[in-house]
Amino acid sequence: MKGAIRYSLYLVMGSQDCRGRDPVRVLDQAIDGGITLFQFREKNSGLTLRETVSLGERLRSLCRERNIPFIVNDRADLALLLDADGLHVGQDDLPVRQARRLIGPHRLLGVSAETVEEAEQALREGADYLGVGPIYATATKPDAGKPIGPGAIAEIRQRLSSPLPIVGIGGIDVAGVAEVIRAGADGVAVVSAIAGKPDPRKAAVELRQAVERAAGAAPGPAGFDPR
Amino acid sequence: MKGAIRYSLYLVMGSQDCRGRDPVRVLDQAIDGGITLFQFREKNSGLTLRETVSLGERLRSLCRERNIPFIVNDRADLALLLDADGLHVGQDDLPVRQARRLIGPHRLLGVSAETVEEAEQALREGADYLGVGPIYATATKPDAGKPIGPGAIAEIRQRLSSPLPIVGIGGIDVAGVAEVIRAGADGVAVVSAIAGKPDPRKAAVELRQAVERAAGAAPGPAGFDPR
Numbered sequence: 001m002k003g004a005i006r007y008s009l010y011l012v013m014g015s016q017d018c019r020g021r022d023p024v025r026v027l028d029q030a031i032d033g034g035i036t037l038f039q040f041r042e043k044n045s046g047l048t049l050r051e052t053v054s055l056g057e058r059l060r061s062l063c064r065e066r067n068i069p070f071i072v073n074d075r076a077d078l079a080l081l082l083d084a085d086g087l088h089v090g091q092d093d094l095p096v097r098q099a100r101r102l103i104g105p106h107r108l109l110g111v112s113a114e115t116v117e118e119a120e121q122a123l124r125e126g127a128d129y130l131g132v133g134p135i136y137a138t139a140t141k142p143d144a145g146k147p148i149g150p151g152a153i154a155e156i157r158q159r160l161s162s163p164l165p166i167v168g169i170g171g172i173d174v175a176g177v178a179e180v181i182r183a184g185a186d187g188v189a190v191v192s193a194i195a196g197k198p199d200p201r202k203a204a205v206e207l208r209q210a211v212e213r214a215a216g217a218a219p220g221p222a223g224f225d226p227r
Numbered sequence: 228m229k230g231a232i233r234y235s236l237y238l239v240m241g242s243q244d245c246r247g248r249d250p251v252r253v254l255d256q257a258i259d260g261g262i263t264l265f266q267f268r269e270k271n272s273g274l275t276l277r278e279t280v281s282l283g284e285r286l287r288s289l290c291r292e293r294n295i296p297f298i299v300n301d302r303a304d305l306a307l308l309l310d311a312d313g314l315h316v317g318q319d320d321l322p323v324r325q326a327r328r329l330i331g332p333h334r335l336l337g338v339s340a341e342t343v344e345e346a347e348q349a350l351r352e353g354a355d356y357l358g359v360g361p362i363y364a365t366a367t368k369p370d371a372g373k374p375i376g377p378g379a380i381a382e383i384r385q386r387l388s389s390p391l392p393i394v395g396i397g398g399i400d401v402a403g404v405a406e407v408i409r410a411g412a413d414g415v416a417v418v419s420a421i422a423g424k425p426d427p428r429k430a431a432v433e434l435r436q437a438v439e440r441a442a443g444a445a446p447g448p449a450g451f452d453p454r
Contacts, residue, residue: 075302102304
């Protein structure tokens with residue numbers, strides 16, 4: 001699985017992000033529009049864990065059908081029981097080394113990082129990719145810190161002792177994509193820029209085009225040299 | 228581990244229950260006082276998961292030193308990474324069958340049940356013991372339902388198709404112990420009746436004595452015939 005991952009457009013979403021629509025339907029439209037990766041992040045939605053498991057099973061099935069890697073946020077137990085392709089943890093969540101031990105060597109492990117130090121530690125402890133952010137201001141995650149800007153991606157990209165895929169996250173819309181990709185990100189992760197839109201498919205199409213344009217037109221992953 | 232479990236006095240606790248005291252110190256005193264089982268239940272305390280893992284490691288070490296089985300509430304991933312002796316799940320938490328699959332056959336699996344139907348399903352899906360309640364009214368768990376009274380224990384005890392250990396939980400203090408044990412419980416589970424008291428050791432001593440007196444004096448686990 002790990003080798004096949006494309007980070008271009010990463011949708012992060014739970015029922016709280018879908019404006020009352022069925023998350024399975026929203027995800028299906030987002031896949032139609034060209035997302036390359038999906039993270040199930042159910043937070044403060046009022047669903048019980050048992051309901052979260054049910055919804056997770058439906059989203060997981062859809063990802064399997066449509067060949068989109070399915071990542072679970074925070075809970076390694078949920079990742080295991082849904083047979084997810086990966087787990088994503090933040091700096092306040094399970095320690096990376098312990099998360100790795102729980103999910104085994106083959107599942108993807110994503111880690112949120114704001115600084116070179118956090119990125120370096122995540123790398124050392126077994127992360128497969130980094131979610132760097134919040135790049136811009138965002139209303140989706142009230143506990144997110146102050147925006148760190150695309151410059152943080154460039155800095156991590158340059159100073160990390162060994163290459164890791166990086167996705168930028170936090171307040172990224174079509175207009176912000178180019179800057180994030182040019183800073184060296186392999187892709188962008190979004191929540192409301194797809195799940196909060198009236199037409200998630202169209203939103204995904206536009207974001208994906210913006211990523212491809214920026215990646216084709218500038219240095220960044222395409223020009224990245226893993227020495 | 229399973230064979231060695233004594234259910235007489237089961238402390239359920241997280242930092243939110245300790246009135247600002249170090250939970251490790253409160254647990255130590257409770258063990259001095261005679262608890263036989265401990266469940267780490269960190270809920271709405273404001274600790275991040277990473278802080279919860281740290282606290283859990285300290286509580287887990289103490290339980291290991293003092294030979295008290297260590298059970299984790301709700302999160303199977305936390306139970307696995309702390310190498311807990313067991314996991315306890317409620318009706319809204321991980322489905323019992325999936326929880327069992329995650330923790331393996333050897334760890335203890337406790338399940339909350341209010342009715343014979345819930346108890347029977349838990350039994351069928353792999354529970355090792357039942358937490359039946361809330362027996363009395365309780366302020367500790369705001370989402371607990373209406374008190375079901377000790378009669379629910381008697382009913383589950385009589386109608387369950389195969390015997391399972393039962394602990395009563397919810398608002399049980401020294402005065403309530405006898406009724407719960409006489410209804411057929413193997414023990415009582417408490418939160419504030421120990422963790423909320425100025426002297427957790429003394430509170431545990433009194434509860435344990437009440438359990439032993441009731442168990443010695445009346446039918447219940449002592450008179451229980453597993454036909």
